[in-house]
Amino acid sequence: MRIDDPVGAIAVHGVNGAWGVLSLGLFSDGTYGDGFNGVEGTVRGLLYGGGSQLVAQLIGTVTCFGFIFGASWAFFKAYDVVFGMRVSPEVELEGLDVPEMGVHGYPEVHGPATLVHSMGLSGVRAPALPVIAPERGR
DSSP states (O other), rough: OOOOTTTTTTIIIIIIHHHHHHHHHHHHHHSTTTTTGOOOOOOGGGTTTHHHHHHHHHHHHHHHHHHHHHHHHHHHHHHHHTTOOOOHHHHHHOOIIIIIISSSSOOOHHHTTTTTHHTOOOOOOOOOOOOOOOOOOO
């Protein structure tokens, strides 16, 4: 599906959120819920004798996933058509620090050269940084 999730949002918000919703349908012990949303009786999960709450939670989770997936897919397809989603392969190898921000994100590591240069993939070498001796006290 070629989904790029560099920050782990699907795992953190999607999977953990789904688990939080489904866990109510498994572990609710019947101590709350009487009269909430116009429903009589308490909420009991599958492990406490009630299976209907788990079914309701499954329906909610699948509905949420379907809507979010569909809306995200439509948005990013439209964005790709209008603006484009990818950078050039050269920029991808160099890193997005300079094209996006105008400076290297870690100049102490790269110096004036780029990541590709510092990895030895280019004939250009970064100049050596001068060593500055501390002043002696008088």
